[in-house]
Amino acid sequence: MTSFVTATLIGVSLGAQYALLALGFTLIFGILGVVNFAHGGFYVLGGYAAYWFVSAAGLPYPLAVVLATLVTGILGYLFELLLIERLVDDHLATLMLTLGLYLMLSTGILITFGPESPLFEFPLNGTLRAGPFYFPIANLVVLAVCLLAILGVYALIFRTDLGRALRALADDRQVAAAQGLRPRLLFPLAFALACGLAGMTGALVTPILSLAPHVGDPVLATSFLIVILGGLGSIGGATVAAFLVGLVEAYSSVYLGGSKGALALFVLVLIILVVRPSGLFGRIAREA
Amino acid sequence: MSLLRRHAGEIATILVVAASLLIPRFTDDPLPISLANQILIAITAAFSVYLMLRMNLLTFAVPAFMAIGGYAAAIAGLQGGVTDAIALTALSFVAPAIVALPIGVLVLRLRGVYFVLVTFVLSEIVQLVLFETPQLTGGSNGLVGMPSTTAFGIELADNASVLVLTAAVALAAALVTALVTSLCRQHFAAIEENEPLAQSLGLVVWHYKVLGFVVAAGLAGMAGFSLVNMLLTAHPTSFGPGSSVNYIAYTIVGGRTSILGPVLGSALLVTLTNLFSNQGQYSQGLYGLLIVVVVLVARGGIVGTAMALVRRVGGLRPATAHLATGTAAPRGT
């Protein structure tokens, strides 16, 4: 029983982290139809930017997180505007573009910051304890930020004009454009928002885990898994799927071990997709 | 003549791959031989991606089926003492094809990115299964010590004969790909253009998709065999899920509209990867830059751009020109 509760708490922490990652990914995916291979790159960049603002510029950590979010967001904006926008209708070409960008980003980070992990600590390193149970305070912060971010994005998409425009573009670009919406203005904004979210996640999570040039590698696979499992472009679906994956990963790792646990998770995903071909909450399939 | 014209890409591909059989006659320098070996393996694997893209399906499962083909051949050599190149090549095609059949039946109902994810998950699963079955696959250490492959009783052990075998396997893969895409040209085109429409017009889409998937798995398996034969080892790191992106890149950078695309894309990217590898820590970044530049400059890949150039210079009729690039831009929102 103790181990079950422990695993559940771990699963919730994992889920919060995954949900933050998947949020940006599903935005780009749902609105632009782009599989952003550079998503992990923005996560790492956010981590290193925050690290730089703290260690080199001497800024307090919360401010560094905000600045890291801005930096990655602006970079994402420029990237969409200058590169992706040219080929936004060709899914394979954008996949290749973002892959190329990811390789360049991580090389740049490797050359600038070196291969080894720097000292980058979360300012709150305490742990809440009750009997055999524990919850690191840092994870609580991530959980809170995660919930705020989900609410924020939800409000933005469903309560503002910008959100309505983005949703219209996601539903049918031709019709939306014919009605006067301008993808060329809105797409970079959506991309910036998503990359900013990835960067913020990096700034928050890398000091809790570790920061190194390659820590973005697994981000893509996880985000991809969650977004599809949740149903494309569905913010609620991605959130539920993120916590589901987090919990399954925690239970399977605790009870089966790291390697067999991963196998169990993947097989489960496979089964879910075969049984429910449009994901848990999805309605229509977007063509790749 | 029109048949020849329509199959020009296929014919060119088969001739180019067949010509590579002769490389050892001209040089015994290990660099070009090693490079040709890598390119031909890449081509064989990229055919798998190309075939799936004919049906508008993007696959990340190439390393998974490469592993099944490669390990099947390695196990046959180690435990069954099979060394005949033709038998091993056939096995490396058949084994992943058999595995792919039930999977295809199950997952080909999925469209678009859902299918992409399943293929992605398949690669992860195969990698973990390799680790969990050390008795059969050697686990994390892989399999080494296979007997040398033979062809008609002659041992193929030195650099040159390994290349000849790789080239022969690539040639077989090219023939299979050309055959399947030619026979199913209209059906695949119908699926690619508009699957629901094709379905409503009475095309049993599902049969052709399974056929394509099974053959694509077999092609990947052949590439796996060539890789194992070149390295003299079947090692899990050779089939990492991350490597799937490379085969996709070869196909897209080369051009997905013609079978010549995977050939040119593999040749270009593998050659440059080798050149970049002595640039130290810059190698990956240069590779990324290259992909970005090619994708931006050469829309429709190298083949698509070359055809656009040919069209501009040769002044082909617009109708034909449209056909050549019409499939280059995929639909979707």
Added chain:
Amino acid sequence: MRGPKTIRAGAIAAIVALAAIAPARAACEVKFGALGPLSGPAAQWGLAVKGAAEFVAAEENAAGGLQVGQEKCRVTVTAFDAKYNAEGAAAGANYFVSQGVRFVIGPVGSPEMTGVKPIAARNNLLVMGDSFAKNAIGPQWPLVFHSGPGPSGWAPSIVDVAKQTYGIKSVVIVAPNDQGGTDIASVDAEAYRRHGVEPAEEYYQRGTSNFAAIAARIIARNPDAVDTASSPPGDAGVIVKQLRQAGYKGVLGRLGGSGTEEIARVAGGMDVLQNFYWYENVVVDERLKALGERYRQLVGAERPENTLFYPFVAATRMVTKAIAKAGTATDTKAVAAALRTLPVDDPDFGQGLWIGQDFYGINQELSFPFGIGLIVDGKPRPIAKHEAATGK
């Protein structure tokens, strides 16, 4: 739609792509190839190997060149990114052969070693590599040497010290689920078992970034010690941090690669490590600090941070000595014969010996004095220099 022009264009492109790059050869030049992962998660190891080869080359050149027979030869280094996989290493070895390289410094890691050996054997390359794989070297590869011993060499001595210092009776060894993890963890486990410490092995999927669940699983076993073996330092740091968060109070250790400083950085300081024992491939004393200074002068950059740099400096120097002794830079069999009979002695690294007969069946493993690091109750002790491992 596809005219004959396509055929011609295709043929030309293929010929261009497959065209040979002619090897360049200078008058008297000894070429070393530095092979290792220069990008990706294992980049620090490859960069250390590259730095070591370049440093030794610079040393020789600063002294007027390497004596080969009657000539003084310039030593040059070509590096190749093997990407931590077998294909990359095989491609690198082929590249070296065509560039006239006869001596390979590196590769690092089991997959690369697996990939490089067949090519090296086919082309008579001398390889001075590092891999903790159980079959890294062997009688069937007479030209393949090991730059330093694997855990079979040093693990027993460190287990002994750890047992005496902390009184541990059980240990969980945690490592990634690939050859870089399993081949070390299983050898470590054997060393623990022989010293009466009950081992259990725990593998995680390479690429895992959050180890909270693994930590919970380890704690459920209630071990006296947790050994992070060859987990990359970044991973090991997170494992340590999350074990402590989960309330683990026991001893931690690392019988695998070095990187304790990086682990401490990620985990949040020496206090978090609290009680920690580890293998250090060298003891960085005054002489080695001076070596770092010399690197700066000769190469004009900071030395690679990873301490794998040091054993590779020692190993590369051994190769240059063997070339000088054999009087040839082309006959690698003669150089290998000279290398085997060279006394293992280096002004900077001390006296060592050739080992490996008992574990690999061939005496081609360089063994120099190594270090045992201990942190006891949060206080790091000076790293104890240990005699070169004998491999028995």
